[in-house]
Amino acid sequence: MKLNQNIIDMEYAVRGRIPIRAAELRRQGRKTIPCNIGNPQALGQKPITFYRQVLSLLEEPNRIKIERNNQDSHLSDYVLDYAENFLEKMETGMGAYTDSKGPLFIREAVAKYIDARDAKSPEGILHANPEHIFLTDGASEGAKNVLELLITATEDGIMIPIPQYPLYSATIQRCGGTQVNYYPDEENGWTLDREELQRSCDEATANGVNIKAVVVINPANPTGAILDRDSIKQVVEFSLENRLAIIADEVYQENLYGGEFISFASAVKGTDVPLFSLHSASKGFYGECGHRGGYLEVRNLPQVDDNNIPFIDVLFKQASVNLCSNTVGQALMYLIANPPEIESEQYQQFIHERQSILDDLFDKATMVRSAFDEMEGVECFGKTGAMYLFPRLNILPKDTGDFEYCMTLLEKTGLTTVNGSGFGQKKGTHHLRFAFLPPKEMLERVLPEWIAFHKNYIR
Ligand SMILES: Cc1ncc(COP(=O)(O)O)c(C=O)c1O
Structure with a gap:
């Protein structure tokens, strides 16, 4: 065969x-x-206790009532209310297919989370649109969907940092596109500069490659480096000038250890650079790799050539073929976006x-x-x-x-x-x-x- x-x-x-x-x-x-x-x-x-308490109730909703009537229950009213509230909004429960993008209330929570994250950026925020957020089975699925959509022929090139997380090289290979390498400056803390990005782009273009997008991983895998504001600005300016999309893999955005995270969503504000930004339940302090939660957020949607179908509809169609992402992963993204409130019993823990x-x-x-x-x-x-x-x-x-x-x-x-x-x-x-x-x-x-x-x- x-x-x-x-x-x-x-x-x-x-x-x-x-x-x-x-x-x-x-x-x-x-x-x-x-x-x-x-x-x-x-x-x-160890998993975050609050997440697992809620998840267990979501999977076994009958327990909510039982725990409420149990004087010795170790679950707080806050956890019980949280789970009940989630299930009310979820409507069809955890065992049913959801909307292909994921339930609207979760996408709304994720949009608020993105806004809160970027509220401190000097550029100010441009509100995230829940309709442009897709819940995914981990960030890997989001990355795969975007690359599959962008790569139409062998000559289509995707710029990736070297070293890179091999999801990118493997998926470009799988989709039959061309991997185009650029090299962050190791001795300067793996920073990025415009000249290197342009060199890589020009060399590939001279060889007949049609570059579509540049992948940036921040904080980075495998180097662990956190990009500074200037590096991010250089990527945005470069992408603007060369009419490229940015694929920002930001799954480590909460693994900073005192460093500062600057999101690409805040950096592309005021430009029309298409941005695909990825996040995941696998990393951060949550580390819920096996539960396969994630999201893809899209900004500055490009026009689709030779076709009047809106870009978002194509992404939607792609998501629809998978029916939906798994509901436990979706619930985790909701929990990450909606942590316990300050005044709740759960907050300190x-x-x-x-x-x-x-x-x-x-x-x-x-x-x-x-x-x-x-x-x-x-x-x-x-x-x-x-x-x-x-x-x-x-x-x-x-x-x-x-x-x-x-x-x-x-x-x-x-x-x-x-x-x-x-x-x-x-x-x-x-x-x-x-x-x-x-x-x-x-x-x-x-x-x-x-x-x-x-x-x-x-x-
Ligand atoms: C940079 C990067 N992106 C994506 C992923 C995949 O994440 P997920 O488990 O959400 O598919 C990983 C996993 O290690 C990663 O390091």
């Missing part, structure tokens, strides 16, 4: 040869430390859990960064954001690359990382990506082993 070559050719290093070898080692009884993927609850991060998760992540990133200081030839640039560090390995044994480094690190210490080459990197450089999620005690144990391994390996 002949299969789709585009799918055969797709690569996805995050679940590639190193994690496959790690799984083999585990089957042989070895302990491994999975730092290859941003999957927080797999490494012991919610804030405490949120802060502890974020503080813990930052402490772990700091521990790992300090370990790099003890490794000769290892440099890590940029502010800490997202869930990753992407150190550069300046010294490696002759004729070896980062893949060999990561594989040997796994064999010797059980640490499972991803080689930089899996994300793409500037020619001649070597990196690895480290997801700073394992519990502190585990890091305390393994970091000295890594330092010793490194010393020995580069000798």
